[in-house]
Amino acid sequence: MLQKQIYRVPTDAFWFPESLSSTLCFLNSNDPKAWNYLAFGEKSRVSDWASFTKKEKGEWYYGFLGYDLKEPFLFQREANSHWFPPLFMFSPEWVVRYKPGYVEVFGDVTAPKSQFNALVDDLFLGNLQSGSVFKKGDEEIRLTPKTPHHQYIWNVKQIKKHIQRGDIYEANYCQEFFAAADLDPISTYWSLNKKARPPFSAYLQFDDFRIISGSPERYIRREGKKVFSQPIKGTAPRGATPSSDTALGTELSNNRKERSENIMIVDLVRNDLSKIAEKGSVAVTELCGLHKFPTVFQLISTVEAQVREGVEWHEILRSTFPMGSMTGAPKKRAVEITDQLEDFHRGAYSGAIGYIDPEQDFDFNVVIRSILYDKEKSYISVPVGGAITINSDPEKEYQECLTKIKAIRELFEK
Numbered sequence: 001m002l003q004k005q006i007y008r009v010p011t012d013a014f015w016f017p018e019s020l021s022s023t024l025c026f027l028n029s030n031d032p033k034a035w036n037y038l039a040f041g042e043k044s045r046v047s048d049w050a051s052f053t054k055k056e057k058g059e060w061y062y063g064f065l066g067y068d069l070k071e072p073f074l075f076q077r078e079a080n081s082h083w084f085p086p087l088f089m090f091s092p093e094w095v096v097r098y099k100p101g102y103v104e105v106f107g108d109v110t111a112p113k114s115q116f117n118a119l120v121d122d123l124f125l126g127n128l129q130s131g132s133v134f135k136k137g138d139e140e141i142r143l144t145p146k147t148p149h150h151q152y153i154w155n156v157k158q159i160k161k162h163i164q165r166g167d168i169y170e171a172n173y174c175q176e177f178f179a180a181a182d183l184d185p186i187s188t189y190w191s192l193n194k195k196a197r198p199p200f201s202a203y204l205q206f207d208d209f210r211i212i213s214g215s216p217e218r219y220i221r222r223e224g225k226k227v228f229s230q231p232i233k234g235t236a237p238r239g240a241t242p243s244s245d246t247a248l249g250t251e252l253s254n255n256r257k258e259r260s261e262n263i264m265i266v267d268l269v270r271n272d273l274s275k276i277a278e279k280g281s282v283a284v285t286e287l288c289g290l291h292k293f294p295t296v297f298q299l300i301s302t303v304e305a306q307v308r309e310g311v312e313w314h315e316i317l318r319s320t321f322p323m324g325s326m327t328g329a330p331k332k333r334a335v336e337i338t339d340q341l342e343d344f345h346r347g348a349y350s351g352a353i354g355y356i357d358p359e360q361d362f363d364f365n366v367v368i369r370s371i372l373y374d375k376e377k378s379y380i381s382v383p384v385g386g387a388i389t390i391n392s393d394p395e396k397e398y399q400e401c402l403t404k405i406k407a408i409r410e411l412f413e414k
Contacts, residue, residue, distance in 0.1 A: 022205065022206070022207075023040065023041075023042040023045075023090055023092075023205065023206045023207075024038065024039065024040035024092075024203075024204075024205055025037070025038070025039045025040075025062035025063060025090075025092075025202070025203070025204045025205075025353070025355070026038050026039075026189075026202065026203040026204075027062075027200075027201075027202050027353070027354065027355065027363075027365075028193065028201040028202065028203075029199055029200075029201070030193070030197045030198060030199055030201055031199060032099070032100055033099070034099075035097050035098065035099060036097070036098045036099070037062075037095065037096065037097055037098070037355060038095070038096040038098070039060060039062040039090075039092035039094070039095045039096075039355070040092055040093070040094055041092050041093025041094045041107070042090045042091070042092065042093070042206075043090075043091045043092065043093050044090065044091045045063075045088065045089065045090040045091070045206075046087070046088075046089050046090075047085045047086075047087055047088055048086075048087060049069060049086075049087060052087060052089055052314065053312075053314040055089075055314075055356065055360075057358060057359065057360055058358045059091050059358060060091065060092055060095050060106070060355060060356070060357060060358060061089045061090070061091060061355060061356040062089065062090060062092055062095075062204075062354075062355045063087075063088045063089035063090055063204065063206075063353070064084075064087070064088055064089075064204060064211065064348050064351055064352060064353045064354075064367065065087055065089075065317070065321060065351045065352045065364070066084055066085065066086040066087055066088075066346075066347055066348050066351040067322055067326070067346040067347065067348070067349060067350045067351045068086040068345075068346070068347070069086050069087055069321060069322070069351070070321075070322060070335060083345050083347045083374070084209055084347035084348045084372065088206055088209075089356075090206065093107055094106065094107035095107065139181070140412065140413060140414050141179045141181045141380065141412035141413065142179060142412070142413060143177040143178065143179050143380075143382055143405075143408075143409055143412060143413070144177065144178060144179065145175060145176070145177050146175065146176040146177070146178055146343060146344050147175040147176070147342075147343055147344075149398065151343075152175055152394070152398055153394040153395065153398065155173060155341045156173060156388055156392060156394035156397055156398075157394060158341060159171050159173055159337060159338075159341070159388045159392075160388065160390060160392060162337055163388075163389065163390045164390065167333055167337070168328055168329065168330065168333050168334045168337065169264055169328075169329045169330070169389070170261060170264045170265070170328045170329050170334065170387050170388065170389050171327075171328035171334040171337055171338050171387070171388050172325065172326050172327055172328050172334070172338065172350075172385050172386065172387050172388075173338050173341065173342070173385055173386065173388050173397075174326075174338070174342055174344075174346060174349070174350065174383050174384065174385030175342070175343075175344070175383065175384060175385065175401065176343075176344040176381055176382070176383045176384075177381075177382040177383070177384065177405065177409075178379065178380060178381050178382070179379075179380045179412070180378055180379060180380070181378060181380055182378050183210075183371075183373055183380065185203070185205065185210040185212060185373055185375075186203065188212055188371065188411065189203045189212045191411050192212060192214045192371070192407065192408060192411060193214065195214075195294060195295065195407045195410070195411070196214040196216075196293065196294055196295060196369065196407050197293070197294055198214045198215055198216045198293065198369065199216060199218075200213070200215040200216065200217060200218055200365035200366070201213060201214055201215065202215065202353040202354075202365055204353055208374055208375040208376040208377075209348075209372075209373070209374060209375070210371075210372075210373040210374075210375060211348055211353060211367065211370060211371070211372055211373075212370060212371040212372075212373065213353055213365065213367055213368075213369070213370040213371075214369040214370060214407065214408070215353075215365040215366055215367060215368050215369055215370060216232060216291075216293055216296075216298055216368075216369065217230065217231070217232045217300075217325065217365060217366040217368060218230040218363070218364070218365055218366070219320075219321075219323045219352045219354070219364040219365060219366045220316070220317070220320055220323070220352075220362075220363075220364055221361075221362065221363040221364075222307070222313065222316060222360075222361045222362050222363075223361055224361065225306050225307045226304065226305075226306060226307070227273065227276075227277075227304070227305050227306075227307055227316060228285075228302055228303060228304040228305070229269050229272075229273065229302075229303050229320065229323070229324075230286075230300055230301065230302050230303075231262070231265045231266060231269055231300070231301055231303070231323065231324055231325040232262075232298050232299065232300050232325055232366075233258065233261040233262035233264075233265050233299060233301075233325055233387050234252055234255065234258035234259065234261060234262050234288065234297075234298060234299030235252075235258075235296055235297070235298055235299075235386070235400055235403060235404060236248050236249070236251065236252040236255075236258075236296065236297045236403075237295070237296055237297075237403050237406075238292070238293075238294070238295055238296060238297065248297060249290055249292070249297050252290065252297050252299060253288070253290045253299070256391075257389065257391040257392070258299055259288050259299065260389060260391070261387040261389055262287075262288050262299045262301055263287070263288070263301075264329050264389075265301075265324045265325050265329065265387070266284060266287065266301045266303060267329065268324035268327075268328075268329045268330075268331060269303045269320070269323075269324045270282050270284070270303055272319055272320040272324065272331075273303060273305040273319075273320065274305070275319040276305070276307055276308055276311045276315055276316050276319050276320075277305035277306060277307065277308055278305070278306040278307070278308050278309075281304075281305050281306035282303065282304070282305045283303070283304050283305070284301060284302070284303050284304075285302045285303075285304055286300065286301055286302040287301050288300075288301060289301065289302075294407075295406060295407050296403065296404070313356065313360040313361075313362065317362075321352070322335070322350060322351070323350075323352070323366055325366065325387075326350035326366060326368075326385070328387070328388075344381075344383065346383060347372060347381070348367050348370075348372055349367050349368070349370065349372060349381070349383040350366065350367060350368065350383070350385070351366075351367050352364035352365060352366060352367060353365050353367055368384075368385075368404075369384075369404060369405070369407070369408070370382075370383075371408060382405055382408055382409075384401045384404050384405045385401065386400050386401060386404070
């Protein structure tokens with residue numbers, strides 16, 4: 001078990017051990033009242049579900065669950081050995097839990113201390129926010145859609161045919177925008193964070209892989225016997241003026257199509273949580289709440305439950321993953337259909353980044369509004385998707401995808 005030491009110091013006077021591993025995970029709430037986490041120094045790692053479930057109490061785990069950790073009976077495309085693994089979690093040597101003016105450090109308390117390493121300083125204080133997102137000069141990065149526009153439209157129409165036949169009610173269909181270029185990942189992370197200020201922002205690096213996440217969505221959190229999930233369905237751009245901003249928010253709140261998307265996923269999440277919950281404990285505490293972010297409005301719901309006695313932490317994840325907002329209803333058939341239509345491997349996208357603490361409580365985001373980067377191959381992937389229902393207009397769905405990645409494209413395309 002990692003030992004704990006506490007520092008109550010000004011943010012410009014942090015002290016910390018010098019060495020940093022190339023493996024690290026940074027979870028940033030963008031909320032001065034909430035905890036931020038930095039984990040680094042890899043003691044061990046797991047990359048498969050069976051090993052992951054053997055985690056014992058007393059250890060921290062940080063990392064991501066990839067979309068390909070779908071139930072075995074779901075349709076599986078051929079594995080892509082050149083992209084993100086289906087799972088990566090590591091046990092860190094050090095965990096820093098931070099609020100302004102207050103730091104808890106879990107690790108070797110006998111180690112010599114010196115001032116925070118520059119990387120730690122950059123992560124916590126955001127000193128790279130004004131830096132370039134590129135490694136070389138002022139080059140522009142143009143994101144190219146892997147799925148041609150006409151193919152995207154055709155695929156959405158195919159999903160609607162499945163809905164008309166009664167195969168599904170809703171499906172989350174995704175596409176990939178990509179580029180071949182070099183990045184300064186940490187600078188890119190802070191540049192994106194400055195634009196979006198999302199509540200579930202994350203940066204993960206291991207081996208040659210980087211995930212730069214500007215996620216607004218929580219997948220699931222456990223606090224003792226309580227678990228809750230906060231699915232997002234319903235997106236609209238922010239307005240250029242106060243009056244147009246108010247009008248766009250009101251329009252989204254009252255949009256029957258967007259609300260129906262959200263409510264269908266809420267029902268799916270309620271069903272998932274009921275598998276591990278005490279009888280009668282599943283409750284919707286917020287339904288289609290309108291939330292403001294710097295670039296978009298979102299409709300967010302909250303579903304809570306009390307965990308049934310004897311249910312292990314990994315059973316909660318297995319019963320709810322992949323999250324309803326990134327699959328569809330019913331989940332199994334929706335995933336089969338989208339896997340057959342999508343022409344890229346989601347990998348870490350629509351998976352989850354987060355942690356499991358020594359008491360086996362956990363908190364994970366949904367990997368959306370994110371940049372996936374392979375450093376060795378200089379490959380940038382920006383996937384994006386949306387819920388398709390019977391009322392979906394294919395062209396409007398395409399435009400919604402562009403709205404969702406607008407903040408990322410503005411970083412790259414000058």
